Amino acid sequence: MEDPAIALIEADLASEEFRTGCDDGRWRVMSFAYPRLDFKVSAIEPDGTATEYGFRADLTNYPGLAPEVKLWNLEEDRKPIAGERPSGGKRVAETFKDWGSGTVYRPWDRHTGPHNNNAVAKPHLAWSKDRDLAFIFEDLYGILVSNGRKVATRTAA
Amino acid sequence: MEGNGNGNGNGNGNGGSAISVTVNYQAASKVESFPRGAKVSEVLAWAITAFSIDDAIATEIELVVTGTTEELQGSKPLASLAPGGSTLTLDLVRGDIANGML
Numbered sequence: 693m694e695d696p697a698i699a700l701i702e703a704d705l706a707s708e709e710f711r712t713g714c715d716d717g718r719w720r721v722m723s724f725a726y727p728r729l730d731f732k733v734s735a736i737e738p739d740g741t742a743t744e745y746g747f748r749a750d751l752t753n754y755p756g757l758a759p760e761v762k763l764w765n766l767e768e769d770r771k772p773i774a775g776e777r778p779s780g781g782k783r784v785a786e787t788f789k790d791w792g793s794g795t796v797y798r799p800w801d802r803h804t805g806p807h808n809n810n811a812v813a814k815p816h817l818a819w820s821k822d823r824d825l826a827f828i829f830e831d832l833y834g835i836l837v838s839n840g841r842k843v844a845t846r847t848a849a
Numbered sequence: 850m851e852g853n854g855n856g857n858g859n860g861n862g863n864g865g866s867a868i869s870v871t872v873n874y875q876a877a878s879k880v881e882s883f884p885r886g887a888k889v890s891e892v893l894a895w896a897i898t899a900f901s902i903d904d905a906i907a908t909e910i911e912l913v914v915t916g917t918t919e920e921l922q923g924s925k926p927l928a929s930l931a932p933g934g935s936t937l938t939l940d941l942v943r944g945d946i947a948n949g950m951l
Contacts, residue, residue, distance in 0.1 A: 713924070781908035786946045797947050808948040816919040817945055830922040834911075837923075838944075841897055842904035 697754040698726045704825040713826065718833045722766055727752040730766055735836035738780050745778055745836060758819035759828060760802040762795050763788055780839040787835050800828060868927050872896045874941040883927055890923030896941055911944040920944060
């Protein structure tokens, strides 16, 4: 019998909100083979250059168990080295730092949530079974394009 | 997706084409009119310029509905925050980061 998580994940990936993100070029799914989801999220570098970063998610027992999401070099199937990680302000650096569990350091992540009580301290960013994948993708996208704000400000001045 | 359900449109509008958005930052407030279909990211971009926010701070801030703590994701349409209303009040705050002590 197929794992019920698969249908729930596929429904998330087919949702209007998620599809709009794909159509707008904010993110794209590279492959899905339960429980693994490989994807890329668009980003803006500190110098204003547009790029994208790869991620690998483990969605075992989704959505009851929080997703585990790692920054990942999808082309070479390995953990990124230091120079391949996103750079920018404090939030970018904190989110994509190389820490013990190797995952994205956001409260909704499976390992970051319990670490230092993050999920309890920041419930508005914590995972719950009422969330969906678009929430995670949107959170990652918002942080990855935050460098564009200062570029936009400078251009407008 | 979890909506925050905390929109603060005052309901005195008639669902017209624009929303008057007030953004509070520190002790100042600024007001601008946006189409109902405009997104939160557009208000944020305007607010960064309107408040002349420093580059280093611009990458760290987010908008929340006044009186709440849930950061608004950039793609959220303004109309969803003030259904049927013609005004919306937001606060510009430091974006949350997880407690990073390893």
